[in-house]
Amino acid sequence: MSRRICVALYNEIVALRPDWHSDDDNAGAIKIVMTGSASDPADWQRHIGNKARRDLIAKRAKDPDDPLKLVIVRDMWLTGFDAPSMHTMYIDKPMQGHGLMQAIARVNRVFRDKPAGLVVDYIGIAQSLKNALGQYSESDRRQAGIDEAEAVAEMLKRYEIVQDHFHGFDYSQALKGEPSDRLRTLAAAMNWILERQHAAATKEADEEARKTALWRYQDDVLALSKAFALAAA
The missing domain is CATH 3.40.50.300 (P-loop containing nucleotide triphosphate hydrolases)
Structure with missing residues (x-):
């Protein structure tokens, strides 16, 4: 600085x-x-x-x-x-x-x-x-x-939080499908997240809460990335 x-x-x-x-x-x-x-x-x-x-x-x-x-x-x-x-x-x-x-x-x-x-x-x-x-x-x-044990535990906790965003969504083809299947699944997953974040935001009464709802997935992924970096260090 x-x-x-x-x-x-x-x-x-x-x-x-x-x-x-x-x-x-x-x-x-x-x-x-x-x-x-x-x-x-x-x-x-x-x-x-x-x-x-x-x-x-x-x-x-x-x-x-x-x-x-x-x-x-x-x-x-x-x-x-x-x-x-x-x-x-x-x-x-x-x-x-x-x-x-x-x-x-x-x-x-x-x-x-x-x-x-x-x-x-x-x-x-x-x-x-x-x-x-x-x-x-x-x-x-x-x-x-x-x-290290605490760092790994924190990473797994953050992973479960991100995974919960996809509850009800079949992303199996993203893991074992052909490249074209993976791309289609990725696009569908993006729509899945965006639709649910938008739906959650519309239920909020104030602007700050709506903003939080619209960015919840991104924030959770960022937290997972940081936890992974710490656990993998």
Whole structure:
């Protein structure tokens, strides 16, 4: 994530949650931690500050009772930063090896009633994580890694959800038929899904629920794809 994107993301979030913003570094629910200089654009300056500002935000992030909810970090806090109360990390840059393990460990600390952390992967780091875990002990893997049995179980659960969309539809020819049979079955399957999603959407009262109904199959397939990638890593 570039510094420009950091600022743009901040602005988008604040537009949705205006009460999260504060010009005071001691207040506000969202902050950016990044380096910069006086030559950077004017609207970046309030996010740059100096080391004292970064240390203040780090101190706030470590305090579980502080109202700070989200910190957008640009190439910082990967080493020497320990905040057991942090529970979610959003990753949007390629990482590997020791650096990746350190990043995962930032949120995967037990704290009070928090059993583990959540890593939201926007870039696809599952294989890199598995490779990195191979360099560590079994206890380290349990601390920061993927439980393969759980990953497979999640994939099978997602598979059953997708399969349920085709309940009542005969797709056997897609599995054992000739190429022409498979193409016809694929077209019929697409119509099957579209018709049922449309029927489900017409039963909903509000626009958001209709949109959810129209995209339910696609969303379930996406969830299955992610679960498969994790299980296969």
